[in-house]
Amino acid sequence: MLARTEVTNIQQTPAVLPTVLSVRAVGKSFGGLHAVNDVGFDVGAGEVVGLIGPNGAGKTTMFNLVSGQQKPDRGSVTFDGVDVTALAPSAAKRRGIMRSYQDGGIFSKMTAAENVMVPMLARGLKPRQADDLARKALGRLGLSPVVDELAERLSGGQRKLIDFARCAVSEASLVLLDEPTNGVHPSIASTMAEVIRERQEAGVACVIISHDLPWIFSLCSRVVVMVAGEKMTEGLPEVVGADPRVHAAYL
Ligand SMILES: Nc1ncnc2c1ncn2[C@@H]1O[C@H](COP(=O)(O)OP(=O)(O)OP(=O)(O)O)[C@@H](O)[C@H]1O
Ligand SMILES: [Mg+2]
Numbered sequence: 001m002l003a004r005t006e007v008t009n010i011q012q013t014p015a016v017l018p019t020v021l022s023v024r025a026v027g028k029s030f031g032g033l034h035a036v037n038d039v040g041f042d043v044g045a046g047e048v049v050g051l052i053g054p055n056g057a058g059k060t061t062m063f064n065l066v067s068g069q070q071k072p073d074r075g076s077v078t079f080d081g082v083d084v085t086a087l088a089p090s091a092a093k094r095r096g097i098m099r100s101y102q103d104g105g106i107f108s109k110m111t112a113a114e115n116v117m118v119p120m121l122a123r124g125l126k127p128r129q130a131d132d133l134a135r136k137a138l139g140r141l142g143l144s145p146v147v148d149e150l151a152e153r154l155s156g157g158q159r160k161l162i163d164f165a166r167c168a169v170s171e172a173s174l175v176l177l178d179e180p181t182n183g184v185h186p187s188i189a190s191t192m193a194e195v196i197r198e199r200q201e202a203g204v205a206c207v208i209i210s211h212d213l214p215w216i217f218s219l220c221s222r223v224v225v226m227v228a229g230e231k232m233t234e235g236l237p238e239v240v241g242a243d244p245r246v247h248a249a250y251l
Contacts, residue, residue, distance in 0.1 A: 017044025020174055020205045026065050026075030028058075035061040037229040038075065043174065046203045048196060050216040050237065053226035054249055059209045060102055062226070063176045066207075067099045068092040079174065098172035102179050102209075104159035108152035112138055112162050115151055119170045137165040140195070142188050157183030168195050175199065177208045181215060193219050217241055225249070 116134035217237035
């Protein structure tokens with residue numbers, strides 16, 4: 001039996017969603033530095049949650065802990081009711097956790113289309129079908145002219161979009177996006193928001209790290225704020241956006 005996550009969205013009647021991700025008091029230190037210090041939060045099925053905070057707050061480390069790239073020193077991560085704290089990244093991915101990388105973690109020696117095809121081929125799609133879907137996903141993000149270019153020849157923003165497209169075509173039930181709009185034109189950032197909303201309607205939950213606060217506040221039902229490894233607060237975007245402590249942390 002799955003736990004429930006309370007979600008209050010001012011546009012909707014408060015809903016209760018099954019909890020897909022439950023992070024409990026996780027900690028990760030590097031030498032004497034507490035990159036993540038006893039942080040916990042929940043994500044409901046099909047919920048979009050923002051993870052914000054100034055540079056060095058521990059946001060990317062939190063993604064590493066949820067997706068299995070790093071093991072927490074303390075605490076637990078539960079996904080779909082299963083303890084995934086000790087899982088390898090490949091096992092977390094098989095269970096349905098997909099992530100993007102802050103530096104656009106894609107294969108440099110593959111073309112844009114080939115990169116997007118990888119997760120589809122892995123789940124058994126025919127190459128022709130995967131190629132078709134990859135071109136459509138990239139085209140929607142304005143990358144049609146470079147679908148057959150090697151990723152290493154593309155700009156940082158274009159590489160981020162390829163990484164985003166890989167997540168968009170996956171069948172994951174939880175997607176972690178690390179600063180997806182960095183280096184991306186605002187009109188394409190709007191298209192990315194559309195894609196995220198469509199995935200949400202299909203039941204896909206998403207945690208998004210972003211320094212573009214208006215963009216992320218327009219998308220998510222809840223925002224978790226981290227500062228210096230700790231969770232400072234969590235709440236509705238409107239409330240978090242008006243919190244003087246959050247403003248002070250960004251200054
Ligand atoms: N592998 C590592 N070894 C040592 N220190 C690390 C390591 N990874 C992260 N850190 C440190 O942990 C802290 C949190 O880093 P993290 O990358 O999680 O922050 P962030 O919130 O994602 O920041 P940004 O907004 O700049 O991306 C930083 O002080 C960083 O230097
Ligand atoms: Mg980061």
